[in-house]
Amino acid sequence: LVSRENHVSRSVVRVRDVPIGGDHMTVIAGPCAVETPEQTLESARMAADAGAALLRGGAYKPRTSPYAFQGLGEEGLKILAETREETGMPIVTEVVDAGDVEVVASYADMLQVGTRNMQNFALLQAVGEAGLPVLLKRGMNATIEEWLMAAEYIAQRGNLDIVLCERGIRTFEKATRNTLDISAVPVAQELSHLPVIVDPSHSGGKRNLVLPLSRAAIAAGADGIIVDVHPTPETALCDGPQALVEEDLAELRDVAGTLSTLM
Numbered sequence: 001l002v003s004r005e006n007h008v009s010r011s012v013v014r015v016r017d018v019p020i021g022g023d024h025m026t027v028i029a030g031p032c033a034v035e036t037p038e039q040t041l042e043s044a045r046m047a048a049d050a051g052a053a054l055l056r057g058g059a060y061k062p063r064t065s066p067y068a069f070q071g072l073g074e075e076g077l078k079i080l081a082e083t084r085e086e087t088g089m090p091i092v093t094e095v096v097d098a099g100d101v102e103v104v105a106s107y108a109d110m111l112q113v114g115t116r117n118m119q120n121f122a123l124l125q126a127v128g129e130a131g132l133p134v135l136l137k138r139g140m141n142a143t144i145e146e147w148l149m150a151a152e153y154i155a156q157r158g159n160l161d162i163v164l165c166e167r168g169i170r171t172f173e174k175a176t177r178n179t180l181d182i183s184a185v186p187v188a189q190e191l192s193h194l195p196v197i198v199d200p201s202h203s204g205g206k207r208n209l210v211l212p213l214s215r216a217a218i219a220a221g222a223d224g225i226i227v228d229v230h231p232t233p234e235t236a237l238c239d240g241p242q243a244l245v246e247e248d249l250a251e252l253r254d255v256a257g258t259l260s261t262l263m
């Protein structure tokens with residue numbers, strides 16, 4: 001279902017009125033985690049300033065340590081919904097458990113399946129039935145074929161509104177949090193009709209890498225990027241070191257706007 005075979009053109013996925021794929025270069029931005037209404041609203045303002053059409057933000061955070069901030073849960077979803085009311089930006093947010101799909105879908109505009117859950121088949125099937133577009137991150141240890149098979153689980157439940165997201169894979173390299181597999185962009189686009197975007201924040205794990213990796217993603221033909229921003233990363237409860245700050249926004253806007261028109 002997700003294979004390029006039998007599809008003459010590549011798909012465009014719509015999140016409310018925002019297209020991902022086709023001739024569009026879509027920017028999704030926002031905080032890694034929803035912390036407070038003020039932080040979320042300020043992050044949304046930053047995202048919009050950077051040219052983002054969609055707001056990202058996690059209310060359910062899959063953390064490596066059980067002692068790390070796990071997200072605000074439904075309270076966070078309510079904050080996201082209020083922020084959408086104020087800004088008009090549709091919301092992309094992660095769901096980590098099949099049992100939470102109904103509640104997350106009742107607030108979100110797009111459901112995100114994170115790297116750690118790429119092969120959580122019960123979750124894939126549940127999001128396939130939720131009636132919303134899905135952002136499917138590549139598992140950090142997954143081959144491109146396994147990633148596409150994960151998308152197939154979603155599609156098999158009747159949902160073809162899937163956007164693939166390359167977010168870095170595990171390699172021997174320690175200088176970056178993950179290694180951005182830039183070749184995954186053209187390879188996945190050749191094998192599948194689904195749009196492919198890149199997460200330069202979770203791949204590099206460092207603020208100073210986000211703009212160079214965004215440039216690389218756009219140059220490789222990605223259909224969009226998903227980027228962390230935060231008004232005060234030093235106080236962020238999750239992944240502060242990779243969040244772009246106010247001073248970076250103009251450059252991000254420039255990278256996403258001018259570079260994509262040159263492609």
Ligand code: PEP
Pocket residue numbers: 032058062094113114115116137167199202
């Ligand atoms: C995220 O986007 O918030 C996230 C946790 O990403 P990943 O699943 O790629 O680590």
